[in-house]
Amino acid sequence: MRTYLALAIVTGALVLAAGSAYADLNLFDEYFGVSPTLGAPQTDVLNGGTYTPFATGSLLPTRHLDTLDYVVDDWWGSWSFTDPSGYVSGSGAGQVPAGGEPYDVEAIYFDDTASDLFVVIVTSFDPPPGRYENRVSGSPLVVSGDLAIDLREGTPHSDGFRYNYGVNINFEVRPTNPSDNATSGGSTIGSTLYQTGNSDWYLGTPVYAVPGQGEHTNFDPNWSGFGGTALGSVTVSYELWDPRLGGQECRYSTYVIEVIIPRNLLPPLQEGDEISIQWVEGCRNDASGTNAVIHDVPEPGTLALTGLGLLGMGWWKRRRKVV
Numbered sequence: 001m002r003t004y005l006a007l008a009i010v011t012g013a014l015v016l017a018a019g020s021a022y023a024d025l026n027l028f029d030e031y032f033g034v035s036p037t038l039g040a041p042q043t044d045v046l047n048g049g050t051y052t053p054f055a056t057g058s059l060l061p062t063r064h065l066d067t068l069d070y071v072v073d074d075w076w077g078s079w080s081f082t083d084p085s086g087y088v089s090g091s092g093a094g095q096v097p098a099g100g101e102p103y104d105v106e107a108i109y110f111d112d113t114a115s116d117l118f119v120v121i122v123t124s125f126d127p128p129p130g131r132y133e134n135r136v137s138g139s140p141l142v143v144s145g146d147l148a149i150d151l152r153e154g155t156p157h158s159d160g161f162r163y164n165y166g167v168n169i170n171f172e173v174r175p176t177n178p179s180d181n182a183t184s185g186g187s188t189i190g191s192t193l194y195q196t197g198n199s200d201w202y203l204g205t206p207v208y209a210v211p212g213q214g215e216h217t218n219f220d221p222n223w224s225g226f227g228g229t230a231l232g233s234v235t236v237s238y239e240l241w242d243p244r245l246g247g248q249e250c251r252y253s254t255y256v257i258e259v260i261i262p263r264n265l266l267p268p269l270q271e272g273d274e275i276s277i278q279w280v281e282g283c284r285n286d287a288s289g290t291n292a293v294i295h296d297v298p299e300p301g302t303l304a305l306t307g308l309g310l311l312g313m314g315w316w317k318r319r320r321k322v323v
Contacts, residue, residue: 032045
């Protein structure tokens, strides 16, 4: 299956536009043609009552299918925080995400044009600063992650990923002690692309993190040891999708993250170049990532060409026990 990555997390309409020709474009529904709907209510055998998952197939894209890459891996079912061994999944459901539905990363889409890279993520995880996990004593903050980009430059991190570039989606505050959780720096969504190094990234919520692949989740440009460089503005939206769905999916809100990155902020991408992109919650409870090969690039001076098109994108997701 091909995978498209057009970031679209949904939260009320927090949008920061920045110079792209597509700054006003709604990637999720207008560009990718995704129109999610809720299906039939299911019996909640663990918690009582009912829950309503997405309708089968409603996260599939309908537009730009000739170039789009995407993966839909939604989990839907009944989950109990007090009985994590009692998972019950509906027909066609994926694996259970760590922590259940609030940490579910449900789909990821990618496409590109001669001028921009598009990334969209659908998730139930709360927008910046993150999720206050009230099922744990003290309701700790689990921060939302930033978008990491690996252009295969330099030495890889221990998880095999090179954190060459990042979009600072969340304005969390990096702690002095790496064993501590990051704290809120405000709920505003970022809109800047940075060139970064592996040491600029860290695990945002280590106290409650699952082992994962050891990947990092966040970077903080205001941290005293930050060595990255701001490259320019991008467009970021983290939007709440519940009003369009007509309710909550599996008893929790759905968000769509959209990120549009002007290609002129990155080094020239040539046909055959390989890149990777990942988005991980601060606790690593569920994650999404892609490996991509640049298929085409615009000829010099011909921005009208539909250039890029990432082929062979890989996808990985994690489903583990929770915070």
